[in-house]
Amino acid sequence: MDKPFAITLDVGSSLANQTGSWRVERPMYVDLLPPCNQACPAGENIQKWLYDAEDGSYEKAWRTLVEENPFPAIMGRVCYHPCQSVCNRGKVDEAVGINSVERFLGDMALEQGWSLPVPAPDSGKRVLVVGAGPSGLSAAYHLRRLGHAVTLRDAAPLPGGMMRFGIPKYRLPRTVLDAEIKRVAEMGVTFELEHRTEHALDEMTAGGFDAVFLAVGAQIGKRAYVPAGEAARILDAVSVLHDVEDGELPLLGRRVAIYGGGNTAVDVARTAKRLGAEEAVIVYRRTRERMPANDSEVEEALEEGVLMKWLSTVKHADAGKLMIEKMALDASGFPQPTGEFEELEADSLVLALGQESDLSLLEDVPGLEVSDGVVKVDEHMMTGYPGIFAGGDMVPAERTVTVGVGHGKKAARNIDAWLRGGERPEPSKHPVAEFDKLNPWYYADAPHAVRPRLEAARRASTFDEVVQGLDASTALYEARRCMSCGNCFECDNCFGVCPDNAVIKLGPGNRFKIDLDYCKGCGICASECPCGAIVMVPEEG
């Protein structure tokens, strides 16, 4: 073509004009800490495994998950999912059903027989873990992965701790529990059951262990003084649940009162219903809002016909009846007695007022510090005695399975560092991806898939699992509701919204790159990034 001078130009020639020189700020891709990850007591990289699950790469997702937690099938049933409470999606419609996806992955792994990662080469170090509850099992798993020889001792005939003897079957089927523990055992952990550790230090020395992790839990039910007539039948919750697990049916009668407001109280009430009680009444001194029990548990209990008596204390127990005093909350929210009384018919009273640890095995360990019934540990989970670490319910923390699992992991990594002669530096955390860093416009309204439940009538009389899992399609759907807070999920928005075509798409899995030759620094990519993974930073100079 005979192009007239200056009038007619060759296409695309403006690439010679590098508009990047206009820029005073440049966009930068960042990875922020999603609130779910931050909230997870087990330190799971939830956002990452949901991302893996989104495209149906379930095994990859599961493998990401078990990097931090070897028990997805258990977690997916018993974890109170603090991740969902802080999920940013809750501010858009409803929180992502993280827990249900976790369970789905866990169950799929069991079905498919996926095995846990192969341990690192033998370190030559031996570690004793005392207590085969969630914390001990988690520690054993992580220690094995790091190449250490692990001996796991527990007084009970079966491993699992409170997962077996505290959590009823309808919440955690034993087949699931056994299968996930078996996988840990298959990594080469030596289980020594029905072995009560009387003196931790002696066993450490005698067994030639290089380190010890103590996770004996809190198995003793707290006994509060309740004035009672001779014929009154008073039991403690831990024993009731333990007996049920052992197949010994406790004599609870037709009408059971449970005293306390925690998850254990709810577990006992629901268990009582299943054992045939006509009436299970939870007596709690405060209100429902202040009840420590998990809301979904309370909801399910109510659906099953468990009764609740709020603002009530048990003043006296007699055969077949209780004297209840009505309470009122004062200005600071504490319950105060009102002097009003009423009678409640009850054949038995189960006390669910919390548990204590049996710390007798530590009596002669020098340097160890115990206060308020729990063992003090430093930021590396180590007790005052070098080489002895502790975690789970026996150290100061919230007492949940997930916290225990998290302690186990953290202790294992610190034990590893200690065994290798160093200290594990506290891993640096990215800033949190708070909701106001997101652009929630981009998230379509899609309420979460509610896990199907056994209809109340059926579950109230059996120990079948109440909450059912998601099927593959709903799990996928749920995973895809994740907003990937603070982490690029390749939605192409930055690539699309740049008026200067200054974002380069690097292809699947490789995210994007800013073309600084042309980026004018307008900031639209950062504003329109749905998940807040782009920030604008000033140009230097």
Add this chain to the structure above:
Amino acid sequence: MLKQVEGSMAVAEAVAACRPEVICAYPISPQTHIVEGLSRMVKAGTLTSCEFVNVESEFAAMSVAIGASAAGARAYTATASQGLLYMVEAVYNASGLGLPIVMTVANRAIGAPINIWNDHSDAMSQRDSGWIQLYAETNQEATDLHVQAFLIAEELSLPVMVCMDGFILTHAYEQVDVPEQAQVDAFLPPFVPRQVLDPDEPVSIGSMVGPEAFTEVRYLAHARQMQALELIPQVSADFKRAFGRDSGGLVRPYRIQDAETVVIALGSILGTIKDVVDEMRDQGVSIGVLGITSFRPFPLDALREALAGAKRVVVLEKAFAVGIGGIVSSNVRTALAGQPTANYTVVAGLGGRPIGKDSLHTLFEQAGRDELEPLTFLDLDHELVERELARERANRRSGPSAENMLRDVGAVGPRLH
């Protein structure tokens, strides 16, 4: 084929024979008959592969032509007078972009006062628009010039305006040898655009050019018109070989050998002038005529050569630049710069006023005696304008001059108050 035909229809048939692909038209007298004829041919299917677009204004007409031409189509439109002014922005744009559009201007006066009759004010207003301007003396020449215009335009990638006097030519029935399709096909090759909008070879046409290159762009436009000075005579010669007729070229001398007085004019008035010159030559007066066919580019050299022996030139023009005088004559003066040749400007035929042979006789005789004023308005009613000027001097707000003067000549009755 020789036929008795209206000028407009002869032009329409010639244009059709050039196989235009897009014709856009907006009605304005006296150009309408041309596009009416073309619209009929397109609708009847005798002119094929051609889009006839009835646009909403002359501005749109030229704009449609611009788009069509840039897309590689042979594009044609026609206009006159106010219509030409209304499309001016696009007229300049077409030449600036170098698009070989051919447009007929059926010359007509410009208002106000509104006037539909012939003069050259419209085309002259566009003399600096960058278009080539060819003025036809006869309907035969108008017809032939259109065929040549497409060739010139496409060869140079410049638009060409073919100017023909409104009514005098457009509406006159006379014998015209209308070019045959086969002849035109042999003469005018298919349009091969220099630049074109083509998805297979995309370009950006119509950039913004700043001080760093604007002068060069303008110079190149001028250089291209200078190339036209060579091309136009060639095309005329080729045309003569193909069609056997003299048409076009830069200038058209008539009996100027040894002429002391040379009358210069454009368009159809040349016929009348030639008659007068013949009569005066018969009386022994040394006078000749030089017709200018190509007003843009202006053939300075050709003029200089043709006027080498003349003592004086009388430039008779149908338009003028208010506030200074002749337009053509100032161009002629440029050609004669440094020569002792006397130069008289005569403004004649404005708004369709007939130019009579008697007046021309008188005028040329006066010129021969060098009794002419440098600027003469032929057949001006001096008495009338003097009265109006006197009235204006007496009362600065004397009402619209045109109405006053028309009242003076009795064309408008006194208004009843």
Add this chain to the structure above:
Amino acid sequence: MGAVPVKFYQVGSFAVGNRLLDPDLASVQSDPERANSLTSGHRACQGCGEALGARYALDAIMRATKGQMIAVNATGCLEVFSTPYPETSWRLPWLHSLFGNAPAVATGVAAAMHAKGRDDIRVVGQGGDGGTVDIGFACLSGMFERNDDVLYICYDNQAYMNTGVQRSGATPPAARTATTQTVGPEPGNVFGQGKDVPRIAMAHEIPYVATATVADLRDLEAKATRAMEFRGARYLHVLVPCPLGWGSASCDTIKVARLATQSGLFPVFEAVNGEVTSSTKIRHQVPVEEYLKLQSRYAHLFRPTRRDDVIKKLQAMADRNIERYGLLEPELAPAVPAAMSNEPVEVA
């Protein structure tokens, strides 16, 4: 209807793309091989909505026509920032003639293509609001009336930005421009009818008229693509915020456009043969104030004294649009293939 909603993925309907989306459902802009009809190095201001809107629309048309298209541009920002000698940012055959003649020039191109039997090559005319609703309006109306085979796209930034932000026929009431300054008792642009070119286009009963914004890429792409399914005159009116003229932050260009739609001030709809056939519903309605306060051209409505009277009148305009186009009515369930429905699906 506009874009087929892709609700399945977390951001399917709203973000530019998604790594999981079926390629057939992916937006043009998410494609690394997109045409980039307007490429880098152009001289538009930071955060220019028009540069964005033009690339969105033209890339979609490039895909729809398999690259067989020609664009004609009116004078204005888009032309000036894209083609200053010696560089052009266009990557398609492109012609700029004048400010007021783009629709007619486009007609000429289309006529040429038709005459040459190349109806496969499609023609797009484009310009800003000044070139469309004001100076180019006669040519636009003529092109509509003749039903020429041209898609004309107006990138509406509601004033003459190229010349320094003067009022156009598309400038909204109360807005500050260089010729409607914030002085006197009624600061900013006057309240009047304005020039609602989409409705005027509909009155010509041309085959297809649609409005869109840079805030809803999929909708814009769907409309640009759908427009190419019709022959004859088509009109697409795209709201493109101008950070310079509107006094909004350069990073807020899309946000401002979004709020224009979510407040109801800019109705997004489409019309076939002169009748409205669908409108894009408001997802999260906001009061007009949310939209106004991001733009310094409306700052005088908030300081030094708050002009509730004026804000109320602007709200009334939004409410009228909401009523007229049913912007808050429930979306009729579109008949979409299962793969695009809200129901979970398996990934192959």
